[in-house]
Amino acid sequence: MTAKQKWIQLGILAVIMLALPAFFPSGYYYRVGALIYVNALSVIGLVVLIGYAGQISLGHAGFAGIGAYACALAPEHLGLHPALAVLLGAGVSALMALLIGRPILRLKGYYLAVATLGFGILVSMVLSNERSLTGGPDGMAVPDIGLRPLLRDMGLRVSGGEFWYAASALVLLLGAWIALNLHQSATGRAMRALHGSETAARTVGIDVARFKLQAFVISAVYASVAGSLLALQNGFITPDVAGFMHSVEMVTMAVLGGVGSVLGATLGAAILTLLPQVLTVLADYEQLVLGFVMILVMIFLPLGLLPSITARFRGRGV
Amino acid sequence: MKITTTALATLMVLGIASAAHADIKLGASLSASGGAAFLGDPEAKTLEMLVEEVNANGGINGEEIELVLYDDGGDPNKARTFATRLVEDDEVVAIIGGSTTGTTMSIISVAEGEGIPFISLAGAIQIIDPVREFVFKTPHTDRMACEKIFADMQKNGITKIGMISGTDGFGASMEAQCKEVAGSHEIEILAQETYAPQDADMTPQLTKIKSTDGVQAILNPGFGQGPAIVTRNYAQLGIELPLYQSHGVASDGFIELAGADAAEGVRLPGTALLIADLIEEGDPQKDVVTAYTTSYEEKYGEDVSTFGGYAHDAFRLMVDAISRAGSDDPSAIRDALEATDGLVGTTGTYTFSADDHLGLDLSAFRMLEIRDGEWVSID
Numbered sequence: 001m002t003a004k005q006k007w008i009q010l011g012i013l014a015v016i017m018l019a020l021p022a023f024f025p026s027g028y029y030y031r032v033g034a035l036i037y038v039n040a041l042s043v044i045g046l047v048v049l050i051g052y053a054g055q056i057s058l059g060h061a062g063f064a065g066i067g068a069y070a071c072a073l074a075p076e077h078l079g080l081h082p083a084l085a086v087l088l089g090a091g092v093s094a095l096m097a098l099l100i101g102r103p104i105l106r107l108k109g110y111y112l113a114v115a116t117l118g119f120g121i122l123v124s125m126v127l128s129n130e131r132s133l134t135g136g137p138d139g140m141a142v143p144d145i146g147l148r149p150l151l152r153d154m155g156l157r158v159s160g161g162e163f164w165y166a167a168s169a170l171v172l173l174l175g176a177w178i179a180l181n182l183h184q185s186a187t188g189r190a191m192r193a194l195h196g197s198e199t200a201a202r203t204v205g206i207d208v209a210r211f212k213l214q215a216f217v218i219s220a221v222y223a224s225v226a227g228s229l230l231a232l233q234n235g236f237i238t239p240d241v242a243g244f245m246h247s248v249e250m251v252t253m254a255v256l257g258g259v260g261s262v263l264g265a266t267l268g269a270a271i272l273t274l275l276p277q278v279l280t281v282l283a284d285y286e287q288l289v290l291g292f293v294m295i296l297v298m299i300f301l302p303l304g305l306l307p308s309i310t311a312r313f314r315g316r317g318v
Numbered sequence: 319m320k321i322t323t324t325a326l327a328t329l330m331v332l333g334i335a336s337a338a339h340a341d342i343k344l345g346a347s348l349s350a351s352g353g354a355a356f357l358g359d360p361e362a363k364t365l366e367m368l369v370e371e372v373n374a375n376g377g378i379n380g381e382e383i384e385l386v387l388y389d390d391g392g393d394p395n396k397a398r399t400f401a402t403r404l405v406e407d408d409e410v411v412a413i414i415g416g417s418t419t420g421t422t423m424s425i426i427s428v429a430e431g432e433g434i435p436f437i438s439l440a441g442a443i444q445i446i447d448p449v450r451e452f453v454f455k456t457p458h459t460d461r462m463a464c465e466k467i468f469a470d471m472q473k474n475g476i477t478k479i480g481m482i483s484g485t486d487g488f489g490a491s492m493e494a495q496c497k498e499v500a501g502s503h504e505i506e507i508l509a510q511e512t513y514a515p516q517d518a519d520m521t522p523q524l525t526k527i528k529s530t531d532g533v534q535a536i537l538n539p540g541f542g543q544g545p546a547i548v549t550r551n552y553a554q555l556g557i558e559l560p561l562y563q564s565h566g567v568a569s570d571g572f573i574e575l576a577g578a579d580a581a582e583g584v585r586l587p588g589t590a591l592l593i594a595d596l597i598e599e600g601d602p603q604k605d606v607v608t609a610y611t612t613s614y615e616e617k618y619g620e621d622v623s624t625f626g627g628y629a630h631d632a633f634r635l636m637v638d639a640i641s642r643a644g645s646d647d648p649s650a651i652r653d654a655l656e657a658t659d660g661l662v663g664t665t666g667t668y669t670f671s672a673d674d675h676l677g678l679d680l681s682a683f684r685m686l687e688i689r690d691g692e693w694v695s696i697d
Contacts, residue, residue, distance in 0.1 A: 028406035137487030138419040238420040
């Protein structure tokens with residue numbers, strides 16, 4: 001991928017983000033759009049971990065949980081502004097990823113999957129059980145970030161839906177830009193090298209453990225920021241955000257869209273966020289159709305949607 | 319000429335007909351699937367059934383109700399999206415739902431923000447305390463259940479108890495509420511144990527409570543299968559103390575799960591719905607409960623549950639408010655809801671006011687005891 005391709009990808013993303021609201025019949029679509037961008041952000045984190053460095057994680061919802069609860073807890077107990085709480089959450093997540101990443105990234109394949117899974121479950125258990133702090137399974141309120149009144153004072157009136165659409169879009173663009181830069185950097189090349197063959201990478205002098213850990217920490221920060229954004233826009237948070245199903249959902253989005261590609265990740269997030277909304281017309285068959293669609297994609301487009309389709313367009317087949 | 323008249327008449331009839339069918343859109347987001355499906359499923363079925371009934375009887379003030387129902391699967395994030403969708407896209411005039419406290423709290427911010435009346439079907443006290451302008455709820459709070467149980471204990475001269483509770487949302491919330499009100503009922507909690515929702519054996523915890531000096535009764539705030547296992551272990555250990563369960567297991571399923579022998583003598587606060595056959599003639603709830611139970615069991619071939627009853631009451635409250643408001647303007651409906659006075663539901667008799675958006679008192683709970691595998695009212 002050249003620098004030009006990077007700007008093309010970011011351009012496509014930005015144009016879609018700007019153009020979409022023109023087709024929105026109601027405020028509800030801003031909400032769905034914002035959700036897609038937030039999900040895409042955490043999935044891009046997984047692109048770095050799974051797509052670049054070739055490591056798996058089934059526990060990233062745990063980091064989303066840390067980010068989300070940082071926004072709920074820090075303003076209440078530390079008197080921190082919610083915007084700063086996002087940074088605090090990201091910091092705590094990074095530190096946590098650093099601490100647990102060192103021992104568990106020695107594991108490979110299934111073992112790594114199970115270890116990360118354990119981490120995710122641990123976070124969600126703590127959030128559920130520390131009732132006095134987190135409100136337990138009933139969840140807790142998240143203070144408003146207070147940017148909308150600020151914008152209003154500047155003469156810009158936006159609805160909650162519009163504000164979060166724009167905010168999530170901007171953060172996603174930033175996240176995509178960082179991930180695309182990383183792809184071309186020396187670090188990114190090292191990660192991709194160890195993905196290809198750990199032994200070969202080690203032979204040419206790549207510090208395998210260090211780059212695995214870096215990918216893990218980076219992806220944890222993405223998940224954490226996405227969790228914070230979700231908490232701030234919902235204004236309320238429960239331990240579900242750190243739940244196992246949320247971790248699985250993230251990985252599914254990444255794999256469905258194309259795990260090595262930033263745009264693919266966004267597409268995967270868009271599809272899996274939109275489908276349940278579209279399929280409400282089928283009521284009881286919703287889950288069935290959702291599962292069926294995913295099986296079909298995996299059989300016929302095994303690289304994930306976007307990479308498979310672009311490969312076809314270039315006439316290289318799959 | 320004649321043709322034109324006929325055409326005109328037809329058009330007029332159609333015009334009137336379509337005006338009469340300017341539907342009232344009612345929204346609902348329930349947890350009909352997922353972990354909370356035992357709440358959301360009967361709730362969704364109840365709403366669908368009642369909407370059909372009301373429409374078959376001519377609707378509200380001649381307008382039919384259109385129910386827009388979404389399944390949030392118990393996920394608060396989804397519930398919030400669906401609430402936004404109900405308000406912004408479907409343009410409903412009111413929302414019923416939030417099977418769980420988490421989903422309810424997510425819907426609240428949308429309903430409050432957009433000024434749409436919302437009746438929650440979840441238990442927690444923070445839904446209506448502090449009172450929010452547009453938010454009402456039908457189920458009793460856990461605190462009321464504790465108070466009802468403690469009142470019964472006082473009546474029986476019990477002052478020192480042991481408590482074993484589930485660590486799930488329901489158990490933990492009720493445990494906290496019970497501890498708060500224990501003092502005012504002169505109840506002392508001497509021993510306190512917990513179990514995880516998926517635990518299969520509570521013998522160690524019960525043995526510990528049993529061996530605590532002075533315990534006169536044991537209370538088990540919990541939900542799902544946990545309390546049934548506690549009840550079975552209780553019998554296996556031959557504990558002679560009275561066992562109090564919570565309203566969370568007030569269903570026939572609990573007796574089946576625990577076994578009639580083990581459940582013998584278990585007491586709990588429940589609603590009139592559980593003992594439909596036992597309600598005396600002349601009790602204001604008799605007709606309401608019988609009508610709901612009969613049509614639900616006829617339509618779906620399964621027993622009614624307290625949770626379906628919550629949805630029933632929410633729907634009745636909403637229909638009553640809309641017809642009194644005489645319009646489908648959300649704030650008019652809200653004002654009418656708040657002015658609800660003495661509406662009889664399956665859970666109790668509701669009287670809302672500006673500072674009470676639950677509108678039930680302790681009389682709504684009936685103290686029940688299981689005898690020979692059947693519910694008996696002991697009030």
